[in-house]
Amino acid sequence: MRTVTVVGASLAGLYAARELRAQGFDGRLVIVGEERHRPYDRPPLSKDFLTGRADEDQLALTDTEEEAELAAEWLLGTRARGLDPRARTLLLDDGGTVVTDGLVIATGASARRLLGTDGLAGVHTLRTLDDARALREALSGAGRRVVVIGGGFIGAETASSCASLGHDVTVVEAAPLPLLPQLGPEMAAVCAALHRRGGAELITGTGVARLHGQGTVTGVELADGRTLPADLVVVGIGAVPNTGWLAGSTLPLSDGVLCDDGCVTALPQVVAVGDVARVGGLRAEHWTSATEQPAVAVRNLLAGRTVDSTRPLPYFWSDQYGARIQFAGRHREGDGVRVVEGSTTEGGFLCLYEREGRTTGVLAVDRPRSFMRARRELARAGAQPAGRGLPFRPERAEPLAPVSEPG
Template sequence: MRTVTIVGASLAGLYAARALRSQGFDGRLVVIGAERHRPYDRPPLSKDFLAREPGEPAAEAGALALSDAEEEAELAAEWLLGTPAVGLDAAGRAVLLADGRRIVTDGVVIATGAVPRTLPGPPLNGVQTLRTLDDALALRAELHAGARQVVVIGGGFIGAEVASTCAGLGADVTIVEAVPLPLVPQLGLEMAEFCARLHADHRVRLLCGTGVKALRADAGEPRVTGVELADGRLLAADAVIVGIGVRPATDWLAPSPVALRDGVRCDEGGVSTLPQVVAAGDVARYGELRAEHWTSATEQPAVAVRNLLAGTTVARHTDPPYFWSDQYGSRIQLAGHRGPKDTVRIIEGGPEEGSLLAVYERDGELTAAFAVNRPRPFMRLRRRLSAGRPAAPAVPADGPAGAPAAVRGATP
């Protein structure tokens, strides 16, 4: 290959560029990005970055940058930023850009990530999603300009992190969640209830089981003033954050022969239905799994690039997914593949302590691990998951009288 093009100047895109050079590719390397920024760290956007006093945007973007001038010189890539890709000409082996340019290439790494889902209706000032640096700058300006009644639509991890940050800034925060309890698909009922209690413990109101009917504004005014719920209630709002999930950024691939199914359909090595096209990060579906996690975006590119350079699948990404979230001063961690029929067992701590370590099991085998403020024992379980080791044995029948199934202090 003489030219490889990475579509997506993202975390996964940067790691793909690093992997290409470290694996010996010395040809032309082109990185295309829809945003105007070089790759930057996204996790702080909903947390400490959002809480900081506004500064000079360019300097703040630099503080989040994932690479420096020395590394960029070593990568020797052409950065085409602020111009999204709009098509893939597989027959002509070219990536088409919005400004009309064609980047002729021998291989393509798709790392376009995901885009946030939005609510229907006309745009209103004060209504934000949070995915990009520019989103975070706009939302932070709203919060530091005096927004005190904040409504977060969506109680997932991102919505919870934003709610935590806004509450820390002194705002009156309400989370609206359409399902009866957020995070049940990811955590199961018991652990989801524990996470839900974090909101109440920090004076954040969680309204579940009702959707949003409409966003309200005063007649003739372009700014949001409230959120009307499906059950008829009206919530006053100075700012509204919409966190109802994301969808993979694949619209630009729709006319191409690259197979799509909730992302770019790949094998476990990140190879798409075209051998010269691989994918990594939020946009990629590896087998039956599309993982929207920081670790997937850092681990998948090396595997995908190796297969791209080999022209066939010679390596696979099989590490279990891992995710963390910081809310209200607590570190929440989840690793593995929890199934709907898995049982959960608390092995350290408990809800009353404000910290716990739990395992999910299926037929006696460890499938996933969950922790709140138990990072060291959690990482031991995560290593066990990666090694495919079985779960810790259940409590023996002759254990202490009255001992619960979730024995406190047990070490797997």
């Protein structure tokens, strides 16, 4: 291959570019990014950046030395608008084109928006650095009434940050509990209590009917008829993979770019990684997927066929109201849950998810060391007999401590 183009200049795209050079590709490397920013770390946007504990320079994922080593052509502030596979040509929204021998799709996902809210001031999403800048500025005033729609990770973390800044925060979740699909009812209830402990009101089991306001939002009307006064509304109702530009390209699309277990699409010269990739039937919007998939994807791209596959143990974490939630494995409805360390009412805990006599997942709140050990064992063994549990010794209660992986 003489030219490889990476479409998407965030975490997954950067890791793909690094892997291309690390695996010996010395040809022309083009990186196309819709945002005008160099790659930056997204997880801190809803946490340290929003609260002012981190500045933009601390979000940067590259420096001038690494950029020189990558020797890439950066086309930032440029959106891909189409792909012509036969001509191996990437079409750009500025009218330009890139002829390429290989393509890495890393266009990520965009925040879902509430219908009918375009042009209504005071309504925010939080996905990009520009989103975070706007929300941080809006929160600079004192005593704002903030309604967060959606109790998932982004919603919960944003609510936590707003509460820590002294604002009046209400979280609205349509499901009976936040994080119910990810954690199951028992542990979702435990984590839901963090909102109340952190000073935010949590309303569950009802959706949003409409927003009120003329020009600027003033309230959120719920499906049950209640109206919540609001100076700011943050919409955290999930994300949509950025695949619209691939319409008509012949690449199969279904909630992402369809790939085999090696991140290879129906075209062997095209791979996909990160939030936009549906790998082996699953699309995982997690930091670890964006960092682990590129090594396999690039290896297969350079080989011209699938010679390696990726089946990492799913892992996510979330920092909310001073607590760190960590989960590894897979939860399904009906799984049993067993607390093996600490208490769900105070001081943090670690628990195991079990199904048909096997350990399938591990969840921890404020138990980073025990969790990392249990996660390693789960990844190494795949699954353990439930009667044996995982081979680690519980530790005494300890305060939350930083771990090596950024959150």
